[in-house]
Amino acid sequence: MSNSLINDVKKVYIDTFNKEPLLIFSPGRINIIGEHTDYNDGFVFPAAVNKGIVAGIEKSDSNISTAYALDKDSKIEFKLDELKPSKEGSWQNYVFGVIAEIQNRNKTIGNFNIAFKGDIPGGAGMSSSAALENSVAFGLNELFNLGLSKEDMIFISQKAEHNYVGVNCGIMDQYASMFGIKDNALHLDCRTIKAQPYKIDFKDHQLMLINTNVKHSLSDSAYNDRRSACESVSELLGIKALRDATEADLETIKDQVAPENYQKALFVIQENKRTQQAAKAIENDDLESLGKLIYASHDGLQNQYKVSCEELDFLVNQAKGNKHVLGARMMGGGFGGCTINLVAKSEAKAFSETASIAYKKEFNKDCSVYFIELSEGTHLIK
Ligand code: GLA
Numbered sequence: 001m002s003n004s005l006i007n008d009v010k011k012v013y014i015d016t017f018n019k020e021p022l023l024i025f026s027p028g029r030i031n032i033i034g035e036h037t038d039y040n041d042g043f044v045f046p047a048a049v050n051k052g053i054v055a056g057i058e059k060s061d062s063n064i065s066t067a068y069a070l071d072k073d074s075k076i077e078f079k080l081d082e083l084k085p086s087k088e089g090s091w092q093n094y095v096f097g098v099i100a101e102i103q104n105r106n107k108t109i110g111n112f113n114i115a116f117k118g119d120i121p122g123g124a125g126m127s128s129s130a131a132l133e134n135s136v137a138f139g140l141n142e143l144f145n146l147g148l149s150k151e152d153m154i155f156i157s158q159k160a161e162h163n164y165v166g167v168n169c170g171i172m173d174q175y176a177s178m179f180g181i182k183d184n185a186l187h188l189d190c191r192t193i194k195a196q197p198y199k200i201d202f203k204d205h206q207l208m209l210i211n212t213n214v215k216h217s218l219s220d221s222a223y224n225d226r227r228s229a230c231e232s233v234s235e236l237l238g239i240k241a242l243r244d245a246t247e248a249d250l251e252t253i254k255d256q257v258a259p260e261n262y263q264k265a266l267f268v269i270q271e272n273k274r275t276q277q278a279a280k281a282i283e284n285d286d287l288e289s290l291g292k293l294i295y296a297s298h299d300g301l302q303n304q305y306k307v308s309c310e311e312l313d314f315l316v317n318q319a320k321g322n323k324h325v326l327g328a329r330m331m332g333g334g335f336g337g338c339t340i341n342l343v344a345k346s347e348a349k350a351f352s353e354t355a356s357i358a359y360k361k362e363f364n365k366d367c368s369v370y371f372i373e374l375s376e377g378t379h380l381i382k
C-alpha cells in the first residue's frame with residue numbers, strides 16, 4: 001500500500017469536504033490458479049496484493065452525498081433514495097450498486113462523502129472493481145455501524161456487480177480482496193465460502209505479473225455467456241453446479257450439448273481438479289508440478305474456454321520458451337489483462353526484459369511488469 005496514495009486521498013478529502021475522513025485500504029488480487037471455477041461452486045487460489053484502492057469516507061452534513069474518483073478527476077453528487085444504475089461502464093455503478101444492496105437489506109445509511117484513488121491498473125484482471133466495492137461496503141459499515149460481517153459485505157459487493165455493473169461474477173475477487181492474509185494465498189471453496197490459507201514462499205522462485213495493457217471489448221457479455229453455458233450444462237446433468245460433475249458424467253450427455261459448450265464444461269471440471277492438485281503441489285514444495293498445472297490452465301483457457309487473446313498467448317509463449325519460467329497463464333476473466341508467471345528469482349528481471357522487448361516488437365505497444373507482495377485484505381488505515 002503506497003503512502004503517497006494515502007496522503008493524496010487525505011489531502012483532497014480535507015480540501016474538498018473540510019473533514020478528516022476514515023481511511024480504508026482495499027486490495028486487488030492475483031489468482032495462482034482456478035479460473036472461471038468460482039461461479040461453478042468450485043475452488044480458486046487467489047491472494048490479495050499490495051496494490052489497491054484507498055478510500056476516504058465521512059458523514060456529510062447536507063442532504064446530498066458525493067463520490068469523488070480522484071483518478072478520473074470525476075465527482076458526482078447523488079441522493080440516497082434516488083439511486084439507479086448509470087450508463088454501462090460508469091465508475092459510479094460500483095458505488096451506487098453497493099449502497100443499493102445495503103439498502104435492500106433494510107439497513108439505513110445517512111448522507112456521506114467518499115473520495116478514492118487506486119494503483120491497480122484498470123482492466124489488468126486484478127479486480128480493481130472488487131477492491132472499490134469492498135472499500136465502499138467496509139466504509140459504510142464502519143461509518144453507520146451497520147453490523148455487517150465481512151461475509152455480508154462481500155455478497156453485497158458481488159450483488160452490486162451483478163445488478164449495477166451487469167457482470168454476473170463469482171465470489172473470488174470480493175473474497176480475496178476482503179479476506180486477504182499477508183504472505184498467504186487462499187485456497188477457497190466457493191461453495192462453502194471457507195478458505196484454507198497457504199503461506200507462499202517459493203524459495204528461489206517467485207510470482208510475477210506481466211500486463212498486456214489491453215482490454216478487449218465485449219468481455220462482459222462473453223463472461224456472462226460462459227456462465228450461462230455452464231449453468232445450462234449443470235441443469236442437463238441434474239446437478240447444482242459443475243463442481244459436482246466428473247468428466248465421466250459429462251461424457252453421458254455429450255451428444256446433447258453443442259461441442260463448444262461441452263469443451264467449456266470440460267474445462268471447468270478439469271480446472272477445478274487442477275486447483276486442488278495445485279494446493280497439493282504447494283504443500284509438497286513441488287514447483288515443477290505447480291508450473292505444469294499453471295501452463296495447463298492457460299491451455300484450457302485459450303483452447304477450451306476461449307477467454308484468452310493473442311497478446312496473452314504471446315506472453316505465455318514467451319514464458320514457455322524460457323526454461324527459468326516454470327509456469328505462466330492468463331489471469332482473471334480474460335480477453336486482456338495480465339499473465340501470472342512462476343519464475344526463478346535470479347532470472348525474473350532478465351525474462352521480463354526479453355518478453356517486454358518481444359512484445360513491443362510484435363504488437364507495437366508496451367506491456368508492464370509488476371512484482372507484487374501478498375497482503376492483508378480490506379482494512380481501516382490507522
Ligand atoms: C472475474 C470474476 C471472478 C472470476 C474470474 C475468472 O475476475 O469477477 O468472479 O469468475 O473472472 O476466474
